[in-house]
Structures are given as structure tokens and as C-alpha cells.
Amino acid sequence: MGRLQKILIPFLGLVLAFWFYSARENFKPEMLKGKRVIVTGASTGIGEQMAYHLARMGSHILITARTEAKLQKVVERCLELGAASARYVSGTMEDMAFAEHVVKEAEASLGGLDMLILNHVGTSYFGYFDGDVGHVRKLLEINFLSYVAMTVSALPMLKESEGSIVVVSSMAGKVGFPFTVPYSATKFALDGFFSSLRQEFSIQSVNVSITLLLFDQGDHGPSIHPHPRVLPCPSPPSATASPPSPLPLFLQPCHSTSNTHSGLWGILLKNSLRTQFFPMLHKTSCHVLAGMY
Numbered sequence: 623m624g625r626l627q628k629i630l631i632p633f634l635g636l637v638l639a640f641w642f643y644s645a646r647e648n649f650k651p652e653m654l655k656g657k658r659v660i661v662t663g664a665s666t667g668i669g670e671q672m673a674y675h676l677a678r679m680g681s682h683i684l685i686t687a688r689t690e691a692k693l694q695k696v697v698e699r700c701l702e703l704g705a706a707s708a709r710y711v712s713g714t715m716e717d718m719a720f721a722e723h724v725v726k727e728a729e730a731s732l733g734g735l736d737m738l739i740l741n742h743v744g745t746s747y748f749g750y751f752d753g754d755v756g757h758v759r760k761l762l763e764i765n766f767l768s769y770v771a772m773t774v775s776a777l778p779m780l781k782e783s784e785g786s787i788v789v790v791s792s793m794a795g796k797v798g799f800p801f802t803v804p805y806s807a808t809k810f811a812l813d814g815f816f817s818s819l820r821q822e823f824s825i826q827s828v829n830v831s832i833t834l835l836l837f838d839q840g841d842h843g844p845s846i847h848p849h850p851r852v853l854p855c856p857s858p859p860s861a862t863a864s865p866p867s868p869l870p871l872f873l874q875p876c877h878s879t880s881n882t883h884s885g886l887w888g889i890l891l892k893n894s895l896r897t898q899f900f901p902m903l904h905k906t907s908c909h910v911l912a913g914m915y
């Protein structure tokens with residue numbers, strides 16, 4: 623019995639790991655050609671790099687952040703790199719009306735939306751929690767509530783295009799690290815909201831994928847490592863699975879397709895197992911190649 627357990631349990635573990643980690647390799651850069659994408663927080667850092675990769679793949683790009691001068695430069699570079707079109711809207715995500723305005727702008731100028739990449743993040747500090755409730759509130763507005771506001775505004779367009787929502791989160795939104803209390807709180811909030819919403823989309827057969835990206839190292843600023851690495855990200859089971867790409871820093875489209883054969887409990891159990899208990903193992907329906915860390 624003891625020997626059986628010693629062999630059977632690791633074997634079962636391996637089978638489960640293989641199941642959770644298996645994905646079809648069918649991504650092609652052309653999949654993003656002509657797609658209409660919003661990237662927030664794209665004046666610098668990760669958002670800026672995402673915009674450039676989307677540009678190389680020929681997407682229509684709408685970027686946003688506060689600093690107009692930087693956005694102008696990013697738009698110019700996107701056009702040089704081959705974007706189908708590139709434009710910006712500047713403003714602060716402290717203002718929910720602005721968050722909604724960005725989505726309306728995409729509707730007016732692009733006639734719809736295929737992918738909403740929520741990436742912006744307000745400035746916080748790295749140190750012991752200082753008890754400043756005002757800072758926590760402000761950071762929640764920028765890092766969380768504006769994400770919700772943009773999602774709500776964009777949903778009708780994303781449902782129509784069967785598009786994707788990509789939420790840039792962090793390991794600090796999964797595990798409580800010291801010295802990042804306000805920041806971590808906002809990232810946990812994102813996980814709660816979007817993971818729960820994803821389950822509802824599965825139940826309702828809404829064909830809009832939700833992907834949470836976790837970057838696991840702090841290296842603030844635009845210094846992007848040249849060598850890409852695949853990061854698994856939790857997303858619902860998908861018939862149109864989107865596996866890793868050989869391209870650097872790229873977000874793949876994926877869809878939370880209906881699970882007609884599994885039934886409600888099957889969906890809930892499978893999704894919860896995958897996204898809650900095996901967040902770092904799961905790469906069934908969506909992957910990100912992040913050209914950093």
C-alpha cells in the first residue's frame with residue numbers, strides 16, 4: 623500500500639500537471655492583423671512595449687495615459703512599425719468618466735473593439751504600510767475601478783466581436799508580499815472581480831475571454847529584458863485555444879467559449895481548479911509571451 627501511494631500519487635500529479643499545462647500551439651501573428659485594440663498605460667513600460675508588438679502585427683491601436691508628449695511619440699513609433707492605425711487619448715484614470723470616454727473613442731474611431739488591454743497603474747510606494755487611507759482609495763480608483771468602468775463600457779463591443787479582455791496583474795495580486803500593501807490590495811481586487819466575471823461568462827456562454835497576466839518580478843520602468851519568456855495565465859477552457867507565440871511580448875487572443883458538454887458544475891470545478899489552485903500551471907487556453915524578466 624505504501625509503495626503504491628509512493629508511485630500512484632506522483633504519477634497522478636504528473637498526469638494532472640500535464641492536463642493543466644497542455645495547450646495547442648496554433649498562434650499566428652496574423653491573428654492580430656487588423657484587430658482593434660486599446661492599451662492603457664501605454665506611454666511607457668510594459669504598455670508601451672505591448673503597443674509596439676501589436677503595431678508590428680498590424681493592429682489598429684488606441685493608447686492612453688496622462689502624458690500627451692510621450693503618447694505622441696509612441697503613436698509615431700507604432701505607425702513606423704506597421705500599425706494599421708494608431709491614435710491616443712490622454713487623461714487620468716482617476717476619473718471614471720475619462721475611462722469610459724476612452725472606450726467611446728474606440729467606438730467612434732475604430733467602429734468597434736476586439737481587445738481591451740488594461741495595464742495602467744498609479745504610483746505607489748515600496749515600504750511599510752503608512753496608514754494613508756486616502757492613498758489606498760486613490761489607488762483603488764486608478765488600478766481597479768477604472769478597469770471595471772472600461773470593461774463595462776467595452777462589453778457590448780467585445781461581445782459583438784467575441785473579443786478579449788487582458789488584465790495586467792502581478793504576483794502581488796495572488797500572494798501577499800510585504801511592502802506592497804496598497805498596490806497588492808488593488809491587484810487582489812482585480813483578481814476577485816475578473817476571475818468571478820469569467821465564471822459568469824462561462825455559465826452564460828459569453829464569448830469574451832478574460833486573461834489575468836501575472837508578472838513575477840519587480841523591475842519597475844521601461845527596462846524590458848530582450849529575451850522573452852512564456853507566462854501562463856488563467857483563462858477559461860477554450861475551443862479556440864491560443865498557445866504560446868514565438869514572438870516577444872505578445873498577448874494572444876483567446877475566448878471563453880461555451881462549455882455545453884460539461885454542465886455548470888463541470889465548468890465551475892474545472893475553472894476553479896485551473897485558475898485558483900493551479901494558477902501558475904494553467905495554460906490551456908491563453909498564453910502571454912512577455913519580453914521581460
Ligand SMILES: NC(=O)C1=CN([C@@H]2O[C@H](COP(=O)(O)OP(=O)(O)OC[C@H]3O[C@@H](n4cnc5c(N)ncnc54)[C@H](OP(=O)(O)O)[C@@H]3O)[C@@H](O)[C@H]2O)C=CC1
Pocket residue numbers: 662663664665666667668669686687688689690692713714715716740741742743744745764790791792793836837838839840841842843844
Ligand atoms: N514593473 C514591474 O515590476 C511589474 C509590473 N506589473 C504590472 O504591469 C503593469 C505595467 O507596469 P509598468 O510598465 O511597470 O508601469 P509603469 O509605471 O512603467 O507605467 C505605468 C503606466 O500607467 C500610466 N499611468 C500612471 N498613472 C496613471 C493615471 N492616473 N491615469 C492614467 N494612466 C496612468 C503611466 O503613464 P502616465 O504617467 O503618462 O499617466 C504609464 O503609461 C502594471 O499593471 C503593473 O502593476 C506587474 C508586476 C511587476
Ligand SMILES: CC(C)CCC[C@@H](C)[C@H]1CC[C@H]2[C@@H]3C(=O)C=C4C[C@@H](O)CC[C@]4(C)[C@H]3CC[C@]12C
Pocket residue numbers: 746748791792793794799802805837838839840841842
Ligand atoms: C516567486 C516569487 C519569489 C517572486 C517574488 C516577486 C516579488 C518580489 C514581486 C512580485 C510583484 C512585485 C511588485 C509589482 O508587481 C509591482 C511593483 C510596482 C512598482 O511600482 C514597484 C515594484 C513593485 C512593488 C514590485 C515589487 C516586487 C514584487 C512584490
